[in-house]
Amino acid sequence: MTDAASVVVVGGGVAGLATVTALRAGGHVGPITLISREGLPYDRPMLSKDYLAGTRSAAQIELQPQEWFARNDIALLVGAEAAAVAAHETAVFLTDGRTIESEWIVLAAGGRAARPGIPGLDSARVHLLRARPDADRLRAALTPGARLLVVGGGLLGSEAAATATALGARVTLIDPLDPPHVSALGTSMAAWLHAQHAAHGVRVVTASLDALADEPGGIRAEWSDGGSASFDAVLVASGMTPETDLAERAGLEVDDGILVDGSLRTSQPRILAVGDCARVRGETRAEHWDAAQVAGNRSAATILGTSVAPSTAPWFWSDRYGRHVEVVGAMADPEGRHAGVVRGDPGPGHFSVWAVADGRVLGAASVDDPNAVRAARRLIDRGVEVDPDQLADPATDLRRLVRG
Amino acid sequence: MSSGIPVAALDDVPVGEGLKVPKSVTGTDDNIAILRDEDGTVWALNDTCTHELASLSEGWIENGVVECPLHGSQFCLRNGKVLSLPATKDTVAHRVSVVDGQIILFPNEAP
Numbered sequence: 001m002t003d004a005a006s007v008v009v010v011g012g013g014v015a016g017l018a019t020v021t022a023l024r025a026g027g028h029v030g031p032i033t034l035i036s037r038e039g040l041p042y043d044r045p046m047l048s049k050d051y052l053a054g055t056r057s058a059a060q061i062e063l064q065p066q067e068w069f070a071r072n073d074i075a076l077l078v079g080a081e082a083a084a085v086a087a088h089e090t091a092v093f094l095t096d097g098r099t100i101e102s103e104w105i106v107l108a109a110g111g112r113a114a115r116p117g118i119p120g121l122d123s124a125r126v127h128l129l130r131a132r133p134d135a136d137r138l139r140a141a142l143t144p145g146a147r148l149l150v151v152g153g154g155l156l157g158s159e160a161a162a163t164a165t166a167l168g169a170r171v172t173l174i175d176p177l178d179p180p181h182v183s184a185l186g187t188s189m190a191a192w193l194h195a196q197h198a199a200h201g202v203r204v205v206t207a208s209l210d211a212l213a214d215e216p217g218g219i220r221a222e223w224s225d226g227g228s229a230s231f232d233a234v235l236v237a238s239g240m241t242p243e244t245d246l247a248e249r250a251g252l253e254v255d256d257g258i259l260v261d262g263s264l265r266t267s268q269p270r271i272l273a274v275g276d277c278a279r280v281r282g283e284t285r286a287e288h289w290d291a292a293q294v295a296g297n298r299s300a301a302t303i304l305g306t307s308v309a310p311s312t313a314p315w316f317w318s319d320r321y322g323r324h325v326e327v328v329g330a331m332a333d334p335e336g337r338h339a340g341v342v343r344g345d346p347g348p349g350h351f352s353v354w355a356v357a358d359g360r361v362l363g364a365a366s367v368d369d370p371n372a373v374r375a376a377r378r379l380i381d382r383g384v385e386v387d388p389d390q391l392a393d394p395a396t397d398l399r400r401l402v403r404g
Numbered sequence: 405m406s407s408g409i410p411v412a413a414l415d416d417v418p419v420g421e422g423l424k425v426p427k428s429v430t431g432t433d434d435n436i437a438i439l440r441d442e443d444g445t446v447w448a449l450n451d452t453c454t455h456e457l458a459s460l461s462e463g464w465i466e467n468g469v470v471e472c473p474l475h476g477s478q479f480c481l482r483n484g485k486v487l488s489l490p491a492t493k494d495t496v497a498h499r500v501s502v503v504d505g506q507i508i509l510f511p512n513e514a515p
Contacts, residue, residue: 063492
């Protein structure tokens with residue numbers, strides 16, 4: 001494959017932007033087209049935080065200005081939408097009738113907000129949060145005193161609950177699990193973070209939502225323990241569904257995401273898939289920002305025929321109630337074999353919780369102590385042997401442990 | 405060319421750590437982060453990440469790169485170039501030198 005090959009990237013989220021950025025940084029000289037239906041690529045994590053709060057404008061969350069695409073000779077098709085992909089001719093057909101033939105296609109179509117099977121979900125008072133217009137509509141509903149029900153206590157629901165609370169809304173958060181999100185956060189960090197909702201005045205309901213129904217002046221929610229209340233708005237934050245329609249209709253293998261190998265190749269080797277729409281065979285889908293960026297970099301390496309940086313432990317962050325949360329590696333402990341390590345005191349100050357087994361770090365989660373997680377990421381990647389007591393001692397210099 | 409500003413003793417900035425020098429001292433638009441790489445070399449960049457409000461002096465410093473403590477954007481210590489998303493704008497690098505164990509900062513002079 002020569003560097004002059006043409007590449008079309010379908011989707012202008014972080015995975016798509018990382019792909020085109022890494023292609024040009026890696027010396028790719030062939031034509032690059034980026035199809036970005038939503039406009040200029042923007043910083044999607046802001047939609048539940050600064051952008052929802054109104055402290056950053058649409059222009060302030062754009063990742064690259066228009067000139068950047070021109071300067072890097074990337075044809076940015078803003079507002080264009082792919083209608084179909086031809087797998088064997090490697091062509092993308094746009095909804096406006098244009099056809100883009102290309103030697104490589106990178107599918108970076110992202111995902112949609114999941115719609116659980118609850119009656120009443122089509123009410124105008126029900127919100128999803130995935131794209132900028134969703135955030136605009138939700139913000140308009142978050143007037144001071146507005147009664148908001150957040151359905152789902154994962155990252156998105158928790159962040160939106162915190163932002164809505166800061167805007168003066170009266171928030172109820174419902175999730176069938178107490179605490180939710182244990183598989184990603186580990187039990188103790190999940191419990192600590194979940195408790196922050198009540199500490200900030202959010203009513204927390206542990207139940208599943210059974211039904212929604214419009215009523216005069218609001219929307220009534222009924223949940224599984226028989227409880228019920230009326231709200232002005234409902235945000236459904238029940239996870240995401242990978243966007244696989246194009247791939248399915250093109251005959252690519254799809255199973256809870258477009259199936260790809262470690263080089264991000266789909267079942268048609270000239271078509272790659274990255275980010276939220278894709279799933280690496282044998283792995284669970286990684287729905288986080290960093291994973292999407294890493295996949296974009298790797299897909300560029302596949303096209304360029306260059307080697308990729310070794311994989312690192314998965315990492316994500318979350319910001320809520322003025323606290324900065326970071327998580328790396330695997331925090332879940334279904335078999336109860338971790339030595340639980342807590343560094344610092346869970347409370348107003350900074351602290352971290354570590355998953356350690358057999359002298360190796362498996363994961364770490366921090367609140368307002370990002371460098372603990374940066375250290376953990378390196379300790380995991382390098383397989384450094386650690387002493388749990390030493391890790392738990394805040395006097396231990398983690399940078400020194402990393403250096404060995 | 406200015407005579408530079410002594411900002412700290414070298415020993416006050418351990419290897420792998422940073423020090424924020426306020427703009428009231430540097431006279432620059434932003435605070436300046438003194439960043440000491442793992443090989444002991446001292447560098448200086450504008451302190452505020454170009455993505456969101458975060459202090460690069462609190463970042464992770466390794467192999468010629470500082471990683472923002474908030475969302476992991478990476479910047480080259482040598483020239484301030486942005487190396488990874490979510491930041492997309494380069495930051496400003498300033499000249500710094502070490503004389504008799506003192507870190508001397510030359511704000512707005514290229515390294």
